[in-house]
Amino acid sequence: MASASPEPAATETGDSVKIRRLEIADRERGFLPLLSQLSSCPDLTESEFAACFANLAALGDDHVILVAEDPAAAPERRILSTGCLFVERKFLRGGGKTAKDAGCYKVILDCTPELRAYYAKCGFVEKGVQMAVYF
Amino acid sequence: MASASPEPAATETGDSVKIRRLEIADRERGFLPLLSQLSSCPDLTESEFAACFANLAALGDDHVILVAEDPAAAPERRILSTGCLFVERKFLRGGGKTAKDAGCYKVILDCTPELRAYYAKCGFVEKGVQMAVYF
Numbered sequence: 411m412a413s414a415s416p417e418p419a420a421t422e423t424g425d426s427v428k429i430r431r432l433e434i435a436d437r438e439r440g441f442l443p444l445l446s447q448l449s450s451c452p453d454l455t456e457s458e459f460a461a462c463f464a465n466l467a468a469l470g471d472d473h474v475i476l477v478a479e480d481p482a483a484a485p486e487r488r489i490l491s492t493g494c495l496f497v498e499r500k501f502l503r504g505g506g507k508t509a510k511d512a513g514c515y516k517v518i519l520d521c522t523p524e525l526r527a528y529y530a531k532c533g534f535v536e537k538g539v540q541m542a543v544y545f
Numbered sequence: 546m547a548s549a550s551p552e553p554a555a556t557e558t559g560d561s562v563k564i565r566r567l568e569i570a571d572r573e574r575g576f577l578p579l580l581s582q583l584s585s586c587p588d589l590t591e592s593e594f595a596a597c598f599a600n601l602a603a604l605g606d607d608h609v610i611l612v613a614e615d616p617a618a619a620p621e622r623r624i625l626s627t628g629c630l631f632v633e634r635k636f637l638r639g640g641g642k643t644a645k646d647a648g649c650y651k652v653i654l655d656c657t658p659e660l661r662a663y664y665a666k667c668g669f670v671e672k673g674v675q676m677a678v679y680f
Contacts, residue, residue, distance in 0.1 A: 442636065451637040462640040469607070473634065496631055499608065501577065502586040505597040518677045520655065526674060534676035539661060541669035542653045 427490060432475040434463050439489050441477065472497035493519075562625060567610040569598050575624050576612065607632035628654075 432441070437459045445451040454462065466475060478491045503515055520540040521529060567576070572594045580586040589597065601610060613626045638650055655675040656664060 445637040449637045452639050462636050466634045499601045501597050502580040502584045504587050516677055516679045518675055520673045520675050522673050529676045533678045536674055537677040538655045538657050538675040539671055540653060540655050540673040540675055541664045542651055542672040543668045544651045
């Protein structure tokens with residue numbers, strides 16, 4: 411998940427980690443090897459990556475992939491972590507959406523049980539369980 | 546959540562429940578009172594509802610609200626349940642997406658612990674915890 415720490419995250423050198431939207435050049439900054447820590451992630455050619463990126467970009471500002479960039483690794487701009495942000499459209503709460511700056515009333519995320527304490531420090535509380543089915 | 550039962554869901558009269566995309570006329574079929582069972586859901590005027598509906602429709606087929614319609618309540622077409630379906634864009638698994646018919650490799654959902662057994666019957670397994678922060 412993208413960092414959402416109560417304090418700005420910092421590297422060992424004390425520099426603040428920069429969280430920003432995925433750029434097409436992140437293919438060269440370790441984005442795919444990072445994803446391979448989460449699940450199967452075969453390499454994508456430059457054109458396959460560009461096609462995925464274009465599909466994502468077409469969805470606008472309510473469905474974005476964020477990355478945390480290591481300031482200590484400049485000029486390589488290595489990617490430390492990543493996460494996906496959806497803004498869900500709702501009819502309840504007067505047509506509310508689900509991040510504060512976007513006019514949303516809550517943020518939810520799914521994580522492994524080991525990360526409960528980390529997200530609790532960020533103000534999150536446990537609300538339910540995540541279920542999955544794979545094809 | 547929208548029904549995703551291993552067998553087609555049926556009402557007390559044995560008719561199959563119909564799952565379909567939200568229609569603008571569902572405002573008159575009990576959609577908002579249904580949502581009020583989940584969270585605060587002040588009434589929306591016809592034009593407010595239409596504006597929310599238009600915002601949602603503009604997002605295309607990868608972000609939709611589904612409803613389950615009670616066939617026993619025809620011609621009123623009362624809404625029994627509802628859920629939101631996102632198709633998440635990913636770069637892992639060769640640019641995989643997250644419902645089978647849409648070329649996705651998995652479906653995930655969040656629910657209360659009491660619903661674990663229901664979703665297990667549908668083939669889901671517990672994968673993590675859901676955390677939330679409210680503004």
